[in-house]
Amino acid sequence: MTDKLKVATTSLAGCFGCHMSFLDIDERMLELARHVEFDRSPITDIEHCGPCDIGLIEGGVCNSENVHVLREFRKNCKVLIAVGACAINGGLPAMRNHIPLADCLNEAYIDAIGIENAQIPSDPELPLLLDNVHPIHEIVKVDYYMPGCPPSADVFWSFLSAIIAGQEPGLSYDLLHFD
Amino acid sequence: MYENLETADKQDNLKRVVVDPVSRVEGHGKVTLLLDENNKVQQARLHIVEFRGFEKFIQGRPYWELPVLVQRLCGICPVSHHLAAAKAIDQLVGIDPDNLPVSADKLRRLLHFGQVLQSHALHFFHLSSPDLLFGFESDISKRNIIAVLNDFPEIGLQGVKLRKFGQEVIRMVTGKRIHGSGAIAGGMNKSLTKEERDYLLADVEQMIEWSAGSVALIKKVHCSNLPYYDDFATISTNYLGLTKADGALELYHGGIRAKDAQGGTILDHFDYCHYSDIIHEEVRSWTYMKFPYLTSLGQQEGWYRVGPLARVNNCDYIDTPLAEAARIEFKQHSDSPMVHSTLAFHWARLIEVLHCAESIKTLLNDPDIMGSDLVAQGEKRFRGIGVIEAPRGTLFHDYQIDENDIVTKANLIVSTTSNNMAMNESVRQVAAEYLSGQELTEPLLNNLEVAIRAYDPCLSCATHAVGKMPLQVELVNAEGQYIDKLMKQSNGEIIKL
Numbered sequence: 001m002t003d004k005l006k007v008a009t010t011s012l013a014g015c016f017g018c019h020m021s022f023l024d025i026d027e028r029m030l031e032l033a034r035h036v037e038f039d040r041s042p043i044t045d046i047e048h049c050g051p052c053d054i055g056l057i058e059g060g061v062c063n064s065e066n067v068h069v070l071r072e073f074r075k076n077c078k079v080l081i082a083v084g085a086c087a088i089n090g091g092l093p094a095m096r097n098h099i100p101l102a103d104c105l106n107e108a109y110i111d112a113i114g115i116e117n118a119q120i121p122s123d124p125e126l127p128l129l130l131d132n133v134h135p136i137h138e139i140v141k142v143d144y145y146m147p148g149c150p151p152s153a154d155v156f157w158s159f160l161s162a163i164i165a166g167q168e169p170g171l172s173y174d175l176l177h178f179d
Numbered sequence: 180m181y182e183n184l185e186t187a188d189k190q191d192n193l194k195r196v197v198v199d200p201v202s203r204v205e206g207h208g209k210v211t212l213l214l215d216e217n218n219k220v221q222q223a224r225l226h227i228v229e230f231r232g233f234e235k236f237i238q239g240r241p242y243w244e245l246p247v248l249v250q251r252l253c254g255i256c257p258v259s260h261h262l263a264a265a266k267a268i269d270q271l272v273g274i275d276p277d278n279l280p281v282s283a284d285k286l287r288r289l290l291h292f293g294q295v296l297q298s299h300a301l302h303f304f305h306l307s308s309p310d311l312l313f314g315f316e317s318d319i320s321k322r323n324i325i326a327v328l329n330d331f332p333e334i335g336l337q338g339v340k341l342r343k344f345g346q347e348v349i350r351m352v353t354g355k356r357i358h359g360s361g362a363i364a365g366g367m368n369k370s371l372t373k374e375e376r377d378y379l380l381a382d383v384e385q386m387i388e389w390s391a392g393s394v395a396l397i398k399k400v401h402c403s404n405l406p407y408y409d410d411f412a413t414i415s416t417n418y419l420g421l422t423k424a425d426g427a428l429e430l431y432h433g434g435i436r437a438k439d440a441q442g443g444t445i446l447d448h449f450d451y452c453h454y455s456d457i458i459h460e461e462v463r464s465w466t467y468m469k470f471p472y473l474t475s476l477g478q479q480e481g482w483y484r485v486g487p488l489a490r491v492n493n494c495d496y497i498d499t500p501l502a503e504a505a506r507i508e509f510k511q512h513s514d515s516p517m518v519h520s521t522l523a524f525h526w527a528r529l530i531e532v533l534h535c536a537e538s539i540k541t542l543l544n545d546p547d548i549m550g551s552d553l554v555a556q557g558e559k560r561f562r563g564i565g566v567i568e569a570p571r572g573t574l575f576h577d578y579q580i581d582e583n584d585i586v587t588k589a590n591l592i593v594s595t596t597s598n599n600m601a602m603n604e605s606v607r608q609v610a611a612e613y614l615s616g617q618e619l620t621e622p623l624l625n626n627l628e629v630a631i632r633a634y635d636p637c638l639s640c641a642t643h644a645v646g647k648m649p650l651q652v653e654l655v656n657a658e659g660q661y662i663d664k665l666m667k668q669s670n671g672e673i674i675k676l
Contacts, residue, residue, distance in 0.1 A: 013231065017254020017357045023305065024356055026343045027336065033325045043305065044323045063229065092251040095236040104232030109469075112234065113577065113590040114459040116478065123465035125211060125226050150254065150357050179355075 005164060006052040008039040008077060012066040013093045013133055014059025016042070017150040018084040022056075024153035035164045049076045054163060058083045060090040061134040065127040074140040081159065082142045085149040085178070087135065094133040101131055144169055147178050181607035182479070187213050187221035194218075210627060212610055218617060223610040225603050225631070227468035234589045242268050242563075242580050246362050249576070252593070253637060255301065257358050258294035258349060259569035259594075262287055262431070263576040265362030266565030271580060272364045273557025276432045282550030283366035288431050289542045290352040290361055291567070295430060296386075296535040297345025298570035299487070299528045302635045303393065304338020307525060310629075311400050334396075337389045341532070344379075344386050348539060351375040366554035376543055383540045387501070390533040394505045397526045402512065409513070412521040412605040412630035415440040417473070417482070418489035419597065421568050424448065426495030428502075428534065430568040436493050437473060437483060442516035445473065451566040454575055460592065468599045471592060482600035485572025486634070487527035492517050497530075499537035505530045521605055521633045528635070569594045571637050595637045605630045 011019060019042055025032065040049040049055065055077030061067055074080055085091040096104050105120045136142060146155055155175050162169040187193060196212040213222035237248055245264040250257035265287070269279060276284075309322040312331055320326065328335035346356040351371060353359025361367055401408045417440065421433035434448035435457070449457065460469040461478055472481035483489070497503040509526055510518065518527075542548055565576045572594035579588040609630045 013229070015251050015254040015257075017251070017257065020254045020301075021357050023301070023342070024346060026339055029325065029339060030328055030332075030336075033328060038323060038325065043325075044319070046319065062231070065228070092248065093231050096232045099232075099235055101232075104235040105230070107235040107238075108230070108232065109462050112460070113588075114455045115469075116459050116461040117463070119462050119464055121230075121462065121464055121467050123226070125209070125224075125465055126228050126467065129230060149251070153356075179358075 004035060004037040005054060006039050006050075007036050007041070007054045007056065007160075008049045008052045008073065009041040009043075009056040010049075010058070010069060010073065011042065012057065012059035012070060012087070012136070013062035014084065014086045014091070016058070018056075018058035018087075019043075021148075021150035021153055022156045025157050026153070028153075028157060032160065036160070049073050052077045053079065054160075055080045056083050057081065057087050057136050060086045060093055061130065061136060061139055062093060063127045063129050067130075067139060070136055070139050079143050079163070080140065081144045081146055082136050083146045084151055085147070086133075088137075088145055088147060089135045090133045091149065094135075097132045101129060146171075147176065149179060152177070181223075181604060181611050184220060184223050184607040184611060185603070190222075192216070193221055210606055210631075212614070218615070220607075220610045220615040223603075223607045224465055225599075225606050226466045227599075228466075230467045234591060237589055238586050240586050241584050242271050242578065242586055243364055243584075245578065245586070247358070247360055249591075250358055252591075254357055255637060256294060256298050256570050258290055258353075259567055259574055260576070261353075261360075261362055262291055263565040263567045263569070263574050264578075265364070266432070266567065267563035267576045267578050268364040269565070270560055270563035271578070271584075273560060274365045274555050278555055278557065280366055280550075280552040280555050282370055282547045283553050283555075285542055285545060285547045286352055286367045286370060286553075287362060289371075289539065289548060290349060291431050292535040292538045292542070293345045293348025293352070295345075295570050296390075296532055296539070297342045297349070299532045299535075300338055300342040300345060302570075303397075303525065303529060303532075304335065304342065307632070308334065308338060311396075337392070341386060341389055341393075344382055345535075348379060351379060363554065365556050368553070370550055370553060371548050373549060376549060379539070380543045383536065383543060387533070387536045387540060390529070390536040391501055391505075394526075394529045394533050397529045398505075398508065398512075401523065401526050405512075408522045409520045411626075412609055412633065413519050414521065414601060414604050414608060415519050416484045416601055416604075417445065417476070418492050418517065419446075419473075419483040419485055420490045420493050420573050421451070421566065422448075422494050423498075428490055428494040428497045428506075428531075430490075430531075430535075432567070435566075435573070438493055438517065440517060440519065445475070451575070452564045454564065454566065454592075455577075455590075458575075458592070460596075466599075468596055469592075470600050471597050472600075483597065484601045485594055485597040486524065486570075487531050488518065488521075488524045489572060490568060491527040491530055497534055499534050499541070501537055502530055502534035505533060521630065524633045524635065571595055571635055572597055593637070595634070598634050598636065602631060602634050602636065605634075 038044050039052050040046045049072050055073040082088050109120050110118045159169040193213040209226050211224050215221050246261045249264045250261040252260050305324045308327055313321040350356045353361035419437040421429050422436045423429040423433050435451050436447050437445040439445055458471050459474050460471045472478050497506050562579045567574050574594050575592040577590040581587050609626045613626045
């Protein structure tokens with residue numbers, strides 16, 4: 001067990017499409033399991049990221065809690081990888097950056113169709129929203145980038161295979177896409 | 180019912196217990212409890228803590244971008260949002276569902292069956308099967324799909340390949356497994372080639388066989404723990420979803436049917452374009468997820484459940500033979516006209532997997548999916564409403580545009596939102612039945628996890644966690660001092676801090 005690489009994954013302000021694309025390696029998960037052990041991830045019950053070899057971050061940073069989780073990953077992961085459009089440049093959720101946050105909240109909770117008890121949720125239990133959605137490299141140092149919305153399963157496989165083999169990860173031209 | 184536990188009468192001197200994260204993995208949700216001096220639960224809430232603002236930032240965009248924009252709400256069920264938006268923008272170009280070209284209609288249905296199959300397979304095999312195969316209180320290192328693949332390679336691989344098949348149906352229709360593009364206003368952008376059709380057809384019999392096997396597996400699990408499975412977190416509720424005109428199970432297009440807890444009809448064959456006449460949403464200060472309810476019954480009585488349990492309960496029959504036989508067995512296991520068991524969501528979900536696999540076979544054998552009549556257009560309209568049965572339940576998309584085709588208003592009711600009150604009620608039920616008056620214990624943690632997970636809350640559509648909820652429970656007094664803290668360690672052991 002101990003010679004396996006430890007991998008942690010999380011989704012911040014993302015849609016989980018990158019995680020689903022990772023699962024799209026399908027039967028290759030059997031091969032992966034021979035070399036990799038998962039730490040904190042949506043597919044395990046481990047709640048805090050411990051010391052890891054690889055951290056995969058999906059999604060941008062939209063609230064104070066995202067900042068906290070991202071810093072925990074950076075602190076614990078030897079190699080941190082920004083996965084997908086949202087982690088790399090904010091992605092679709094960053095479309096709200098040119099609109100005042102209050103307008104977005106008003107649209108959903110005050111001016112929406114068929115609303116009762118209109119109010120903006122404000123309980124102290126809710127984490128503070130940031131004015132803008134940020135790419136993760138604005139908060140922490142990022143070592144590698146896996147582009148795509150989402151990156152294909154072959155991109156995940158290529159990156160992880162390289163690291164497992166002790167090589168520098170990179171993408172061949174045919175795997176490099178941004179859609 | 181336990182609605183009196185939503186807000187404590189007097190907040191003074193209560194101890195605050197936080198189950199955080201219910202989804203700290205993604206940082207999206209948590210449960211808080213308030214206890215009195217005898218540890219009696221006075222308040223229990225499930226909070227959804229993320230907000231993204233889609234309704235606002237898609238305004239100002241041209242309507243034809245909607246199917247590819249809004250599918251980014253969710254990478255697990257992107258096709259549901261893609262198709263709900265497509266049905267809405269069909270209307271913007273003057274096309275109602277009955278006027279969609281037959282090839283486009285069948286391709287969309289094929290796409291949707293692939294989607295529901297892969298999403299349900301993900302939830303059952305990748306997320307829930309570790310509990311069923313290893314036990315709810317098994318070692319944490321076992322509770323993931325990798326461990327299932329190691330220890331139960333046959334079942335694990337069936338699950339992986341079932342999901343793969345659904346994803347491949349999606350890829351053949353839209354070009355990509357996740358966030359592809361297939362539906363356009365008034366139709367589809369391509370049909371299947373014979374090679375694509377044959378590629379899928381080669382595996383479909385195997386998928387039906389494995390789906391039938393998974394229904395047998397969940398039935399055995401459910402019935403061998405019958406009192407527990409029928410009672411745990413079970414709440415007697417209304418149910419809502421689409422059905423075909425003849426009352427059959429329907430996932431792509433139909434009228435709204437709502438039934439009460441005794442199986443009596445509240446609504447039937449209701450045109451979803453008038454949804455805002457029958458459904459309103461209440462906002463509460465402590466969560467970003469709204470609380471929909473049927474206006475005819477009011478906020479107290481009008482909430483309802485959606486998703487596989489609602490659909491299988493509501494429909495009169497299923498139009499594929501193996502799934503229909505499974506539905507009859509499902510209904511017969513209960514004495515009540517409606518199956519209210521929250522854990523029966525798993526069983527209903529797998530009946531739908533079987534229905535999807537059977538329906539995919541039928542469509543693959545239909546030459547219309549290789550047809551060339553793909554797009555229709557009529558007279559422009561300024562409002563379009565698309566409703567679909569997504570894997571987790573009824574999904575509403577409502578858009579308005581101006582004379583330049585720019586979106587000016589949007590309203591979305593995502594599936595998991597409709598289950599908001601039910602999930603809160605299940606949390607309150609578990610808190611009242613299993614926690615109230617007790618010391619904090621491991622069974623408490625497990626019970627809360629099991630109750631929430633049964634709903635398969637969509638981690639992204641409604642910003643919930645995938646899979647197991649890693650738990651930490653803190654007991655804090657009114658002055659904010661820690662009284663007690665329990666944590667589940669990485670080895671699965673519960674420790675008192």
